[in-house]
Amino acid sequence: MLKVENITKYYDDFLAVDHLSFEVKPGEIFGLLGVNGAGKTTTFRMIIGLLEPTSGKVTLDGQKIDYSVTDNIGFLTEERSLLTKLTVKEQALYYGVLKGMTKEKILERLDELLEKFGISNYKDKKIKELSKGNQQKIQFITAILNKPKLLILDEPFSGLDPFNVEMFKKQITEMAKEGSMIIFSSHRMEHVELFCKKLVILKNGHDVLSGNLADIKKEYRKKNIMIKGDVDLEKIKKIPGVISVLKNGLEYEVKIDALDRAKDVFKAISKNDITKFSVEEPSLNEIFIAKVGETYE
Numbered sequence: 481m482l483k484v485e486n487i488t489k490y491y492d493d494f495l496a497v498d499h500l501s502f503e504v505k506p507g508e509i510f511g512l513l514g515v516n517g518a519g520k521t522t523t524f525r526m527i528i529g530l531l532e533p534t535s536g537k538v539t540l541d542g543q544k545i546d547y548s549v550t551d552n553i554g555f556l557t558e559e560r561s562l563l564t565k566l567t568v569k570e571q572a573l574y575y576g577v578l579k580g581m582t583k584e585k586i587l588e589r590l591d592e593l594l595e596k597f598g599i600s601n602y603k604d605k606k607i608k609e610l611s612k613g614n615q616q617k618i619q620f621i622t623a624i625l626n627k628p629k630l631l632i633l634d635e636p637f638s639g640l641d642p643f644n645v646e647m648f649k650k651q652i653t654e655m656a657k658e659g660s661m662i663i664f665s666s667h668r669m670e671h672v673e674l675f676c677k678k679l680v681i682l683k684n685g686h687d688v689l690s691g692n693l694a695d696i697k698k699e700y701r702k703k704n705i706m707i708k709g710d711v712d713l714e715k716i717k718k719i720p721g722v723i724s725v726l727k728n729g730l731e732y733e734v735k736i737d738a739l740d741r742a743k744d745v746f747k748a749i750s751k752n753d754i755t756k757f758s759v760e761e762p763s764l765n766e767i768f769i770a771k772v773g774e775t776y777e
């Protein structure tokens with residue numbers, strides 16, 4: 481298990497991460513979210529041992545993370561860190577050896593992954609000759625070459641088309657099923673929502689929201705009602721507790737401040753010709769904006 485206990489990081493007198501704690505168990509995909517500058521990269525660097533926390537500690541299966549355990553870690557950074565003059569194979573050998581793998585094992589795993597991602601024919605191509613999306617695939621393959629116990633994925637889908645996003649998702653889910661601990665950071669809330677059962681949202685280095693996504697949604701009081709049919713907008717807007725009414729294609733989206741208000745809205749339109757009335761949890765994006773006070777991107 482990865483245990484992040486009360487870590488704080490100061491850059492001189494600037495507080496970048498403030499008493500952050502969370503745990504990631506084998507098989508879990510954990511979301512670490514926040515706007516630019518919130519402290520995600522600093523946190524990732526403290527986790528993999530590149531930066532020493534000012535206080536607090538990080539352990540992987542009870543052990544402090546240092547060179548003796550880095551063989552068990554994979555890190556996909558947001559900015560590309562490819563050795564572009566090398567071929568795909570040369571780069572895999574370079575990083576694989578650094579992670580303590582044998583040459584045979586590296587080539588076997590590389591062939592398996594290149595085939596899985598449909599790019600076997602790029603093995604002897606220089607990385608700089610590949611498209612942006614294929615470079616991202618190589619970066620991902622390099623990060624998972626050693627089947628890491630702990631995998632950190634910072635914006636893994638950047639530059640990928642929807643087909644390849646699906647391919648990455650499948651691979652990430654498979655690795656979680658096989659017992660990897662995965663920390664995932666993305667600006668795309670729909671990806672986080674789909675993947676992560678647990679998450680933390682950072683703002684200026686502080687944890688502003690954390691826990692199980694299902695609990696977070698349940699505890700967030702505001703709900704959305706989706707209605708299809710003949711609706712008197714002005715009448716609904718006047719119901720106490722109704723925050724807003726939006727027309728969304730053929731549906732109306734009524735935001736209410738608490739679940740209790742749904743019956744008042746229902747009463748107000750129950751005699752109308754209605755084909756849909758559904759009370760839904762808010763999206764993670766809505767909760768994020770409410771907590772952080774700005775949009776993610």
Ligand code: ATP
Nearest residue numbers: 491494495496514515516517518519520521522523
């Ligand atoms: P982004 O999404 O833009 O990558 P982030 O959440 O990863 O942002 P960090 O890079 O961890 O944020 O930065 C957190 C804060 O610490 C920012 O205000 C940043 O300016 C500051 N910071 C980061 N690295 C240093 C450093 N080496 N020296 C001083 N301040 C730094």
